[in-house]
Amino acid sequence: MSAPKTMFEKVWAAHEVTPQTADTPAVIFIDLHLTHEVTSPQAFTLLRERGLKVRRPDLTLATMDHSTPTRTEQVFGGAPISIESAAKQIRQLEKNCAEFGVELLGLQDSRRGIVHIIGPELGITQPGKTIVCGDSHTSTHGAFGALAFGIGTTEVGHVLATQCLLQKKPKTCAIEVRGKLPRGVMPKDLILAIIGKVGVSGGTGYVFEYRGEAIRAMSMDERMTICNMSIEAGARAGMIAPDETTFAYLEHTPRAPKGKAWDTAVAYWKTLSTDDGARFDKVVEIDASTLEPMVTYGTNPGMVVPVSGRIPDRPGDAVFDAALKYMGLQSGQSIADAPVNVVFVGSCTNGRLIDLRAAANILRGRKVAKGVHMLVVPGSQEVKRLAEAEGLAEIFKEAGAEWRESGCSMCLGMNGDTVGKGEYSVSTSNRNFEGRQGVGARTLLASPETAAASAVLGRVADPRQFLNA
């Protein structure tokens, strides 16, 4: 009998074209390459310069999400896109995909959306696959038991040309989540707590595997939120073992295997879980049952406190002090006192249907506080349709929030959806870096429930006060 293996080791071994040697990294085959308008143009240029083709267009899918408009009149009504360079980038992707024979879900396609949301929706994100994209939040797809990680544009070119990457084998880290998440505490709160514990570089060089009772109890939408933010702890990939929840999600997706091929696939997927007795290079344990809703107060996702907590003090730490100065917040201050100007619900972290339901549940019959601008941006056109069909869009609009077409939007503000200088944004996105949501913008990361509660009260708020017992 062979030695027990982790899920990561099984997926890695199944994709080695040539193994790692003393002199060269492993050549790893990539099963799915997702691409978008921002990190691909220079890679297509490289192919042109070298006279190369896309080796496997059948394993490549392009969409546009980062710099795309979210205003309906700009997406469907022919109104000009505000940022000319963004419009040019969109046209360049159309041209590149046509020239190289890559399938593109373009601006007006009903299947378009944030790249990490549409892969699962289409059913092309599957257990055991290697998945890459020129975007660090590619870790999202690991929720299905895929090995999925972000790459740079040079590597996008490598995968387009060869369907392979040169990779050094990373180490493995188990994140053991004991207990159940209490009511009002969402997967976003759990992953923020994990990042707070591990630190923003604690996962560098590792692939995480999230395990334990709280993870098993989660839906696929929720597991994706967890894996999505692995990179915020420095880990390029985060994985969750596939199970019946995974199979039930995929079974009715348009591009999952059908009939006999489905049975064969599921039989294989069931072999992927980490074997009993397999060794991880590192283990981190966290108790879900003691967690509260979490909110960041600083300029990286590891600077996080429970919503009932106070901003800590780190005497002598100039970087910490500079972060608080940027945020306009003080050590010792209750985070729940922090002001709010903007609330953003969306992104590849929290732009799925379950996230919109959670926010709408709090906003139902309530209003966004005066002076607060709330923007709700579904993660995909499919999420938008479903949310409209079950009345969520109406709840947001009646509460006074804006309801838009899908895209990355205010997560990084590339398309002009930005937060103003000095303004406070409670955001369900993934990064609170300086200027991330706009020059001088101050971001507080939180769950969709906390974001909605904060919109209602006009300050950072504990969502549990709005949830029925």
Add this chain to the structure above:
Amino acid sequence: MNPITRIRSRTVVMPSSNIDTDQIVPARFLTTTSKDGLGKALFADWRYDANGAPRADFILNKPEASGCRILVAGRNIGCGSSREHAPWALVDFGFQAVISTEIADIFKNNSLKNGLLPIVVDESTHSWLIEHPGAEIEIDLASSTLNVPARPAVSFSIEPFARFCLMNGVDELGFLLSKNSEIEAYESRRRA
């Protein structure tokens, strides 16, 4: 890419930890379809004021930063986004190496593919470098050592294959393309 064997330069020191790629190049500069000219966008929100004028107190705007090719940064530089625009901007500005105690994975990979050496050193060497901004130091890629004035040489680790590519001015794509028969064999195994 030009071959790199040795870099000798004064250092620029940015001691902050966790300098993320959104700081190195803010997202609004990512609508470009080219690699060129990103040096102007390097650290844009720290480097320029609201009117676009250089801030005199920012290190890269000071006269002593001129001509420096080595950036010494606080722990965990390059965290965050996978944007290769970050090393493109650093290289376009004139940097050839980044030194820290920790360098984020994707940024490190991207740097190696663009002739920007990501060098991880121990805490003691790092502290000395942080405390001696503008020190003239030498990076010798062939021997993987860092020579710092009045201190013993420090060895650093770098992937042998990446070092080979950097020293010979070749990129990894050629190597991957040379594996075509192995890739074909893998693809037919998978189809079977």
